[in-house]
Amino acid sequence: MSIATPIMPIWAPDTDTTDTGTEADDDAKKYSIWTIGCQMNVAESSQIAAAFQHAGLREAKREEDADVIVLNSCVVRQAAEDKVRGKIGALQRLKRAKPGLKIALTGCLATKHEDELMRQYPVLDLVFEPGAIDELGRILPELDDDLVALPHYYLPEDTAPSVTAFVPIITGCNKVCSYCIVPYRRGKERSRPVAEIAAEVARIAEAGVREVTLLGQIVDRYGYDFKDGTDLATLLYAIHDTPGLDRIRFLTSHPAYMDERLLRAVAELPKACEHINLPVQSGDDEVLRRMRRNYAANDYRRQIGEIRAIMPDATIATDIIVGFCGETDAQFQNTLRLLEDVSCDVTHVAMYSPRKGTASARWEDDVPRDVKLARHQAVERLQERISTEHNDRLVGREMELLVDGQGHGRWRGRTRGNKLVFFDDTADRLGQMVHMRVTEATPWFLRGELTAVEGEPVSGVGN
Numbered sequence: 526m527s528i529a530t531p532i533m534p535i536w537a538p539d540t541d542t543t544d545t546g547t548e549a550d551d552d553a554k555k556y557s558i559w560t561i562g563c564q565m566n567v568a569e570s571s572q573i574a575a576a577f578q579h580a581g582l583r584e585a586k587r588e589e590d591a592d593v594i595v596l597n598s599c600v601v602r603q604a605a606e607d608k609v610r611g612k613i614g615a616l617q618r619l620k621r622a623k624p625g626l627k628i629a630l631t632g633c634l635a636t637k638h639e640d641e642l643m644r645q646y647p648v649l650d651l652v653f654e655p656g657a658i659d660e661l662g663r664i665l666p667e668l669d670d671d672l673v674a675l676p677h678y679y680l681p682e683d684t685a686p687s688v689t690a691f692v693p694i695i696t697g698c699n700k701v702c703s704y705c706i707v708p709y710r711r712g713k714e715r716s717r718p719v720a721e722i723a724a725e726v727a728r729i730a731e732a733g734v735r736e737v738t739l740l741g742q743i744v745d746r747y748g749y750d751f752k753d754g755t756d757l758a759t760l761l762y763a764i765h766d767t768p769g770l771d772r773i774r775f776l777t778s779h780p781a782y783m784d785e786r787l788l789r790a791v792a793e794l795p796k797a798c799e800h801i802n803l804p805v806q807s808g809d810d811e812v813l814r815r816m817r818r819n820y821a822a823n824d825y826r827r828q829i830g831e832i833r834a835i836m837p838d839a840t841i842a843t844d845i846i847v848g849f850c851g852e853t854d855a856q857f858q859n860t861l862r863l864l865e866d867v868s869c870d871v872t873h874v875a876m877y878s879p880r881k882g883t884a885s886a887r888w889e890d891d892v893p894r895d896v897k898l899a900r901h902q903a904v905e906r907l908q909e910r911i912s913t914e915h916n917d918r919l920v921g922r923e924m925e926l927l928v929d930g931q932g933h934g935r936w937r938g939r940t941r942g943n944k945l946v947f948f949d950d951t952a953d954r955l956g957q958m959v960h961m962r963v964t965e966a967t968p969w970f971l972r973g974e975l976t977a978v979e980g981e982p983v984s985g986v987g988n
């Protein structure tokens with residue numbers, strides 16, 4: 526899993542909640558949620574929003590209008606932690622102007638340091654561990670007597686449905702990758718019961734969600750802690766026939782646990798998308814050993830071969846850390862060779878930076894920054910060429926797209942293989958499953974033209 530993104534390749538931007546309120550809600554107490562980090566945090570922020578809505582609060586148009594602010598923090602990199610601490614500091618002014626404001630902190634910074642953080646930042650009214658949403662019930666009655674303590678609440682309810690949703694299925698991590706802080710902050714692995722996840726998926730699918738992404742630090746370790754043979758494949762089969770659900774994805778896999786049973790389940794189940802996110806981190810065995818990744822570069826090569834043997838059209842994404850302690854030029858060249866050999870569709874690359882509290886933070890961070898930067902650029906250049914080759918091959922192909930929003934004045938969606946596609950259309954296509962012919966490829970996204978839309982005659986396309 527990535528040092529930069531313990532769950533998923535794309536960092537969630539800092540997000541203040543957007544307005545969904547109406548004039549009738551003006552008297553209601555309001556909340557605002559600020560989120561950084563991985564998809565796990567994004568998913569938990571959605572659950573917090575759902576819990577607030579359930580308790581009668583409404584989303585604030587602006588952070589300044591909120592009666593309660595929740596900061597959902599990330600510490601995977603020092604820069605992320607600095608940003609969270611800066612945000613806490615910046616809220617002091619708002620709290621002075623509005624003494625009734627309640628501020629709560631959760632996420633990875635909050636783990637195991639509640640008392641220390643409360644002492645350090647008197648502006649905070651509450652610090653609670655990730656997932657302990659019930660804790661918010663301690664401060665809500667202070668805002669308004671009528672706001673009763675939150676019930677234990679895991680399933681999003683009463684929230685405006687979006688097309689896609691993240692569903693955490695396993696939290697924590699039992700590995701000890703030498704550069705990673707996550708096991709120290711998120712604790713041991715804990716899988717959620719199949720029935721509980723299936724109920725959540727059924728509920729959000731009924732509310733309009735068509736694609737779910739199952740989340741875990743090592744998602745393919747799902748069920749190991751039950752010790753009864755339950756695994757991620759079991760879960761895929763269990764939720765596959767959920768009415769209204771069209772697609773299932775999962776993030777992030779670990780090369781040591783992705784097995785043939787899982788790959789065969791993905792290949793066999795029509796709703797399981799053939800997109801595999803499998804971070805390798807380095808292509809050099811000695812670096813992998815010091816990273817404590819428990820596999821060798823050739824194991825990874827074999828695994829990619831197995832994925833493609835079972836699913837020839839699978840798209841594959843990986844993560845790389847460049848400039849890990851002691852990484853020589855020759856070792857870095859092994860990483861480039863591996864990337865060339867496995868030819869992933871996407872490579873997310875991060876420059877190593879030590880994280881206090883991890884094993885590697887005790888070792889010398891001896892690769893100079895300009896060398897790290899040059900290696901970062903070399904990976905990006907190589908991947909740009911490989912991605913171009915992959916995407917060029919798609920021009921002229923018909924692909925299925927789930928439209929999930931707009932960007933740059935165009936409709937935007939993802940293929941089953943998670944390729945980003947833009948297209949023009951004057952009709953409202955949000956949430957629709959469309960078919961499209963790819964007309965143009967870049968290394969980062971595709972452009973296409975509509976050829977069919979579910980439930981519409983072909984002549985209706987492109988109006």
Ligand code: SF4
Nearest residue numbers: 526698700702705707
């Ligand atoms: S310790 Fe766990 S979360 Fe961190 S990189 Fe390794 S597998 Fe991923």
